[in-house]
Amino acid sequence: MNAGFRSQVAAVVERDLRRERRRGDVVWVTIPFGAMALFLLPLAIGVDTQLLQRIGPGMYWVVVMLFGVLVSVGRASIETGAQRDAVSLLGLDPAAAYVGRSMSAAGLLLVYEIVVGVVAVVLYNIEVIGFPWLVLTLVITAVGLGLLGSLAASLVSSSSAGSALVPLLVAPLSVPLLLGATQVYEGLRLGRSILPWMLLMVVVMLVTAIVGVGTARPLQET
Amino acid sequence: MPSEIRSRSWPWVAIGVSVAVALSLAIVSPADTVQGELVRIMYVHVPAAWLAYLAFTVTLVGSGGYLVTRRLSWDRVAASSAEIGVYFTGLAIGLGMIWAKPTWGVWWTWDARLTLTAVMFFVYVGYLALRNTADDSRVRAGRSAVLGILGAALIPLVHFSVVWWRTLHQPASLLRPDGPAIEDPLILWALLAGVVAFTVIYVALMVKRIELHQVADSIRDFERSADRPVAGASVTAPQLGGGLGDE
Amino acid sequence: MSFVIELHDIGVDAGSMSILRGVDLEVGPGEILGLFGPNGAGKTTLLRLVATLVRPSAGTGSVLGTDLSSQQRYAIRRRIGMIGHVPGLYPELTLGENLEFAARVAGVSRDEVGSALAAVGLAGVIDREAGVSSHGMQRRAEFARELMIDRDLLLLDEPHSALDQDAVELVNALVKKIAAEGGAVILVSHDRERVARIADRTVELTEGTLE
Numbered sequence A: 001m002n003a004g005f006r007s008q009v010a011a012v013v014e015r016d017l018r019r020e021r022r023r024g025d026v027v028w029v030t031i032p033f034g035a036m037a038l039f040l041l042p043l044a045i046g047v048d049t050q051l052l053q054r055i056g057p058g059m060y061w062v063v064v065m066l067f068g069v070l071v072s073v074g075r076a077s078i079e080t081g082a083q084r085d086a087v088s089l090l091g092l093d094p095a096a097a098y099v100g101r102s103m104s105a106a107g108l109l110l111v112y113e114i115v116v117g118v119v120a121v122v123l124y125n126i127e128v129i130g131f132p133w134l135v136l137t138l139v140i141t142a143v144g145l146g147l148l149g150s151l152a153a154s155l156v157s158s159s160s161a162g163s164a165l166v167p168l169l170v171a172p173l174s175v176p177l178l179l180g181a182t183q184v185y186e187g188l189r190l191g192r193s194i195l196p197w198m199l200l201m202v203v204v205m206l207v208t209a210i211v212g213v214g215t216a217r218p219l220q221e222t
Numbered sequence B: 001m002p003s004e005i006r007s008r009s010w011p012w013v014a015i016g017v018s019v020a021v022a023l024s025l026a027i028v029s030p031a032d033t034v035q036g037e038l039v040r041i042m043y044v045h046v047p048a049a050w051l052a053y054l055a056f057t058v059t060l061v062g063s064g065g066y067l068v069t070r071r072l073s074w075d076r077v078a079a080s081s082a083e084i085g086v087y088f089t090g091l092a093i094g095l096g097m098i099w100a101k102p103t104w105g106v107w108w109t110w111d112a113r114l115t116l117t118a119v120m121f122f123v124y125v126g127y128l129a130l131r132n133t134a135d136d137s138r139v140r141a142g143r144s145a146v147l148g149i150l151g152a153a154l155i156p157l158v159h160f161s162v163v164w165w166r167t168l169h170q171p172a173s174l175l176r177p178d179g180p181a182i183e184d185p186l187i188l189w190a191l192l193a194g195v196v197a198f199t200v201i202y203v204a205l206m207v208k209r210i211e212l213h214q215v216a217d218s219i220r221d222f223e224r225s226a227d228r229p230v231a232g233a234s235v236t237a238p239q240l241g242g243g244l245g246d247e
Numbered sequence C: 001m002s003f004v005i006e007l008h009d010i011g012v013d014a015g016s017m018s019i020l021r022g023v024d025l026e027v028g029p030g031e032i033l034g035l036f037g038p039n040g041a042g043k044t045t046l047l048r049l050v051a052t053l054v055r056p057s058a059g060t061g062s063v064l065g066t067d068l069s070s071q072q073r074y075a076i077r078r079r080i081g082m083i084g085h086v087p088g089l090y091p092e093l094t095l096g097e098n099l100e101f102a103a104r105v106a107g108v109s110r111d112e113v114g115s116a117l118a119a120v121g122l123a124g125v126i127d128r129e130a131g132v133s134s135h136g137m138q139r140r141a142e143f144a145r146e147l148m149i150d151r152d153l154l155l156l157d158e159p160h161s162a163l164d165q166d167a168v169e170l171v172n173a174l175v176k177k178i179a180a181e182g183g184a185v186i187l188v189s190h191d192r193e194r195v196a197r198i199a200d201r202t203v204e205l206t207e208g209t210l211e
Helices: A006-022 A024-046 A049-073 A079-090 A096-124 A131-156 A162-173 A175-190 A195-221 B001-029 B041-068 B071-105 B112-131 B138-167 B184-226 C043-052 C075-077 C097-108 C110-118 C133-148 C165-178 C192-198
Strands: C004-014 C017-027 C032-036 C060-063 C080-083 C153-157 C184-188 C201-206
Touching: A006 A024, A006 A096, A006 C032, A006 C097, A006 C184, A024 A049, A024 A096, A024 C165, A049 A131, A049 A162, A096 A131, A096 A195, A096 B001, A096 C097, A131 A162, A131 A175, A162 B112, A162 B138, A162 B184, A175 A195, A175 B138, A195 B138, B001 B041, B001 B184, B001 C110, B041 B071, B041 B112, B041 B138, B041 B184, B071 B184, B112 B138, C004 C043, C017 C043, C017 C153, C032 C043, C032 C165, C032 C192, C043 C080, C043 C153, C043 C184, C060 C201, C075 C080, C080 C133, C110 C133, C133 C165, C153 C165, C165 C184, C165 C192, C192 C201
Parallel strands: C032 C184, C032 C201, C080 C153, C153 C184
Antiparallel strands: C004 C017, C004 C060
16 A cells, blocks of 8 residues: 555655755755845945845845745755656655655745845844744745745756746746735834735645645646 | 638638728727827737736636646647737737836836736746747646646736735726726727737637647657657667777 | 556657557566567667556557556556666665655555665665665665565566676566566566576567567
8 A cells, every 4th residue: 555645745855855964955055145145235236224224125035035946946856767767656646745845845945044034134234023923924935935946846857948947937926925025024014914915925825735736646647 | 612712711801800990990099188199009008918818818728628638739729829928918018118108207117917917928938938848748738737727826816916015007997897987989999999809810820820739740740650760770780890899 | 357567559759759669568467578679679668658657659558457548547656666777766865765765655664674675685784875885786775675665567677787696686586576476577688598587478679669
């Protein structure tokens, strides 16, 4: 008998995180790259402290969305043809593979968000407010981006244009997440309601998950 | 054969008639009291934007149809419609910018509908780019169908987000519950004629594009049935003595 | 249950080339089939087709009672073992972790990992990363995976390459065990003598067609 869905998901998450730990792409490539982007922006825009404080949160989220996608196309997420064949013949449910990949990507994205967030707070003198809501926003965007990135990565797998295409596919579709995340911060700052934005981000997350899980099997079958 | 000529020429006749009607209405209709002559750009801009929505909806239907039936004809519908949709989205954005410069004083404003259209444009540019990456027609069909569905599922959410984010644009002019807000009926008729003409053009382009896909596929099938090369045939036994050993 | 593998007039295309055409093949329970053929004849593609990993472009076929074009193919994959000529292990993971992952996904107890690796003589290198293990060690680890998971169909591409004499005996024992339990085995090889010794029947694949 095949293993249950949940234990297959757990096995995939463990595999991905182990591979990432040994490769170290997120720690040594994605995070430094994101930090570097935050460092470069003031050089181009100017070093007016008040201006940077105002645009800082937005810049942070743009950097999270644009470069965070790279987590899903890192070397640890790429499988060779022989590896894909071997995994398929273990009876891995494609839906479990998708959920597992998204979860490990979300975990790595959360780490990326936190480290790059600290860099943003330091460089731009951003005020950290509304702590529990901020944490929730970080988690929701990490999961949403993980789901989108894993789905896009599975669409381009084994094609040569592969990893270059993933950010193009993900960026326009992550607009609601970007707007949600930035508007939650604005809402917290100005004391406005943030509930609609939270709800919108959760719906984006759910819709992506439904499409990803629902199409995982047909996609594998092509 | 007259019947064949008739069946082959109907798209041209339909395009000719509808474009002639739309064009004459667009020319004879009066200048708008507020926008002046610039309103005439709307006669192309609004129908092009309408086609974008129509085309991407058809792409969604084609994508779903392929995943359910696994027939490549559905994939041809989805792909053809996305190509036409990207073209007309680009046209709508370009014309919108030309209209905006004299009207608002800028090429681009960050209003909700503009932003949404731009996002849609990029989603389907990505869709066409994805189609470019796979060689195998079934792999390509499956993958682009998933993206076609994901894009269509998320675009309403993009819409909500940008509407909440900013609502500067005039409210939708035609589809309002209390009836159209445009005062001169001729302007309204010109807009409607434009929508009809563009829809006819869309249908004709779809028919032609799908035909082209079919021809390409049947050429491939013909090559397969005839002397299609077998991959292994190009590997021959090594020629002993030729280059190896004795020089 | 009549045949384990049943192929009728199967063709497989890739781009503008045919890789297989008009392939008919029937393999019954308990049968060990040797498959020979020159480089590029389509042997690997035929194995991947039988493993349900390649879709036929023409013809019909079934494996373990499931149609090759069925949407439910992934459900029988757990019963099909395949060792290709390129190792399918993750180079970043140790040999033990690779097998542990396979066990968890396939629903086999983790305790089996140790004994399977011991059976192929790798108990001492369980913590070595696959990427720094030799080709022969990686192949042995893949055989350990096939030992651990109960397979009804085993597909081996050049099973004896990169293996020393002891390991070859081990592979032959695994092949005979699966056949004895009513499964089927296909051995692709250039080593006709060695395969002829354990195969019940041999076929020749030339330019995408079986002879």
